[in-house]
Amino acid sequence: MTNCIGLAGLVLILLLSGCQNQASEKAARAPTEEPRPTSPAFNADSAYAFTAKQVAFGPRVPNSKAHVATGNWLVAKFKSYGLKVMEQPFEAMTFDGTYIKARNIIVQYQPQAARRVAIFGHWDTRPFADNDKEKKNAPMDGASDGASAVAVALEMARVLSQQPDSLSPNVGVDFILFDAEDWGHDTATQADLKNQLEGSGTDSWCLGSQYWAKNLLPKNYKAEYGVLLDMVGAKGAVFTREGVSRARAGFVLDKIWAAAHRLGYSDFFRYDTTTAITDDHVYTNQAGVPTVDVYHHDFSGAVFPAYHHATADNLGLIDRKSLHAVGQTMLHTLYAE
Secondary structure, three states: OOOOOOHHHHHHHHHHHHHHHHHHHHHHHOOOOOOOOOOOOOOHHHHHHHHHHHHHHOOOOOOOHHHHHHHHHHHHHHHHOOOEEEEEEEEEEOOOOOEEEEEEEEEEEOOOOOOEEEEEEEOOOOOOOOOOOOOOOOOOOOHHHHHHHHHHHHHHHHHHHOOOHHHOOOOEEEEEEEOOOOOOOOOOOOOOOOOOOOOOOOOOOOHHHHHHHHOOOOOOOOOOEEEEEEOOOEOOOOEEEEHHHHHHHHHHHHHHHHHHHHOOOOOOEEEEEEOOOOOHHHHHHHOOOOEEEEEOOEOOOOEOOOOOOOOOOOHHHEOHHHHHHHHHHHHHHHHOO
């Protein structure tokens, strides 16, 4: 069989061919533009290394050499990223009458930006593993409870510091790390001990955030909202919509949870509503920064996971997947502003 093409068909083919060639030439001449990323990549290996580094110093208990060394390292590390770093030293008495020297560490990315978001955490460790079944007076590593949140903040700071102006978020970011958060009186495990701060107007927990809330640094500090990270690095970590967070900063929960679900982290960020807890976000909310608490919730009825305030809170339970889910979600949230 022969296939015959008429004159009109031949003209049509030539015209189409010419149009396609012109389109190809225009495409070749057109400048290529890289699309702006939704958010830069969070490196979980780097965050894990930052966690391990803190644990390697030893328990970061106020008044200890490990505590001083860790604080000095944190200050130097943030400064190495070219960020503005401020220290806020203070003294306090703990529930058992111990006088401690402590310091909050405040780090600013894009300090000139009018719109600001705060990332809070605590960098100290509890001086005793009172929730441990066997070693209630032993010091603890605080790998998840403390170090993991600081590691996420460090990696966020590192990543942000590497972004050119054209790829920076539309907000400034303040990394505010509180000290002396964890030397509080636990009525469940320390009923035999007297809380010497009872009735003083000072909560035995969260001494650093209480001090900061009364002595804002920077002075007259304001932020559109804050996110408190606490216990964010353990394997199987689950984060819920906690009571104080819902009451004081529900719109922040919506931002973060929507970002997490867009990224595929719904297994970590659950829409379950859970009871209010006392944490640093209580005092940052009182200071006028609407703040949510992202912490590892336990569904067994204990609220906190079994490793909480126990020697099991060591580097062995840290999971890069949990670190990545939290860090990438926080960066995504910032870049959505």
